[in-house]
Amino acid sequence: MTTTEPVRRRVPFAGHQLAEYALAAALFGVGVHSTGRPALTLMVGGGLLAVLAAVSTGSLAVASLVSRRAHVVIDLVLAALFALSPLAWIHDLQVIPIVLLEAVAVLLVRMSFTTELVPRPRPARPARRTRLGSTPGPLDQAVGLVEPVARDAMRRIGRAAGVARRAARAARKS
Numbered sequence: 001m002t003t004t005e006p007v008r009r010r011v012p013f014a015g016h017q018l019a020e021y022a023l024a025a026a027l028f029g030v031g032v033h034s035t036g037r038p039a040l041t042l043m044v045g046g047g048l049l050a051v052l053a054a055v056s057t058g059s060l061a062v063a064s065l066v067s068r069r070a071h072v073v074i075d076l077v078l079a080a081l082f083a084l085s086p087l088a089w090i091h092d093l094q095v096i097p098i099v100l101l102e103a104v105a106v107l108l109v110r111m112s113f114t115t116e117l118v119p120r121p122r123p124a125r126p127a128r129r130t131r132l133g134s135t136p137g138p139l140d141q142a143v144g145l146v147e148p149v150a151r152d153a154m155r156r157i158g159r160a161a162g163v164a165r166r167a168a169r170a171a172r173k174s
Contacts, residue, residue: 010116017053017060023104024050030100037089038097068117079108
């Protein structure tokens with residue numbers, strides 16, 4: 001009997017960045033509508049998340065200043081800070097900011113452990129095969145010869161249609 005490890009679903013780094021932009025917008029949006037220290041904490045936290053997502057190496061980044069591994073470590077540090085931040089304003093008890101910051105902390109930890117840091121290699125595309133064999137037949141060779149001619153003919157037809165369309169518009173205007 002063999003034991004199999006549970007398969008964890010991995011999220012591409014672009015999805016991680018997109019989720020961080022959404023979390024930053026949520027934090028900032030709630031911070032704008034809050035008051036006092038919780039508002040400042042939420043807006044600064046949202047700004048930090050947005051800046052981190054914007055400067056990390058990835059497809060949704062503005063600049064590539066922080067590597068993906070460093071990004072995940074910074075995410076974990078931010079999660080700890082978000083989880084502990086309500087202690088800084090314990091006397092000003094506001095439930096919504098506390099719940100939001102704790103939820104963001106949990107999400108950041110979860111995202112950090114499920115993000116794919118190194119992209120999976122794409123599977124190689126199988127070679128085109130003909131119906132009966134691996135060598136192209138006479139029909140395949142004929143199509144290969146006709147294809148450039150057909151492409152050129154279609155391009156000429158498209159150009160002629162464009163010229164006719166512009167002439168018709170000019171005739172309507174005058």
